[in-house]
Amino acid sequence: MLKLNLNFRSDIPLTNQIVAQIQQQLANGALKPGDQLPTVRALATELRVNFNTVARAYRILDEAGIISTQQGRGTFILEQPPPPISAQIKRQSLSILAQRYLQEAKQLGFTREQALEAVAQSDW
Amino acid sequence: MLKLNLNFRSDIPLTNQIVAQIQQQLANGALKPGDQLPTVRALATELRVNFNTVARAYRILDEAGIISTQQGRGTFILEQPPPPISAQIKRQSLSILAQRYLQEAKQLGFTREQALEAVAQSDW
DNA sequence: TATACAATGATACAAAGATACAATTGTACA
DNA sequence: TGTACAATTGTATCTTTGTATCATTGTATA
Structure with missing residues (x-):
């Protein structure tokens, strides 16, 4: 169960906070490759945030190659990206x-x- | 044995990927007129996809006059794909x-x- | 104050999944 | 042989999930 903690008074945009915390949980092992993340709507409800905000965070992580978001299916942590090649x-x-x-x-x-x-x- | 390869990370919808690959295998001779395609459920299981996704792909090919899907019977490659639609x-x-x-x-x-x-x- | 921009929210949309249904086929049994 | 019934196969429809686009809000800056 993904547990995030947003600071609504922070100068840091909510989207970025979500991105950072997911990365963090991936780093400390709370999230593992293959895991399914909550749906944008579920996580948004839990965080009391608009679901587009979660969707934006997911998009950023997707473009960074960290997760894979699939319309109609959900979003998943990707296998670790292979080491850079020549x-x-x-x-x-x-x-x-x-x-x-x-x-x-x-x-x-x-x-x-x-x-x-x-x-x-x-x-x- | 039909062998398709879906990319779940692609921006291209799964349905379209299936359509394109069947079309391709028809073009390169791996599929021939008269051949029976796997059932929507069988192919869906193999591709790890909902069977409606396969059904939608079959429907597109059917409407294009490339295959014939028949409820209770199965789906087959037609003898002569009509050139204009194909x-x-x-x-x-x-x-x-x-x-x-x-x-x-x-x-x-x-x-x-x-x-x-x-x-x-x-x-x- | 006015304006421009960034962040977030609201709404409509598109793709995929879940479930119930209908048509056909195969099989058991009278 | 023929009928009943279960299994198989595709279809219809609604739900779920992410996407696109525009509106709103707040803040920085001229």
Whole structure:
């Protein structure tokens, strides 16, 4: 059971307090990879806060690669991120991903140009 | 044996991932007209997903004229996917592939431009 | 004081899950 | 053989959960 303690008089935004405390509980072992966090609404009710505030905190942790939030399912602590890899390896990985993408597009019957355009038009 | 691979961390809805991958396996010959697909419950269990999510994916493919789902019987790949609608689904599948590529590149720490360039430099 | 910005709240939406239902198939038994 | 019934399979609908967008509030600063 996640137990957070917000200070409503603090200068620190509630969102940040939530982020920090979850990180802390992850650091001290109270939260472990794979654990499911409370829903945004449940935690918000408990903390007497708007559920969007919890959602924002979850979003920050998600973008930091610490948790995974999934619409309709819930949010979960991720496995620990792998140690940083070299720039060269990353380059290679990207190249392999790009090749795979092109090949898959080709299998679907698209031309190289169509595949390129599809990426260009995808928003990030 | 249908083998799909869902990315639960992706921004791409699970339903769309399923649609795209079945489309892809049809394109590369892993699935052939007349084949029976797993039941919604069986596939859902394997993918660790609610069976309605699979049912929704099947419905999309059904409406596109690619498969035939029959209550109490099962779902089957149709003999001849009607070109006009199927083209639209294929377009969508390409878009999903492109999105996945961008997202994976992002997770590696690359910018959108770097990802684009990597595709452009990949040979066919 | 006025204005701009950041934080939070309110509301509507989208994706996925839960549950109950309907159609078909298979099987047991008279 | 035919009927009853259980099991299997997809469908309908509502609930749950996170997301997007706009409004409100408070505070810093010109």
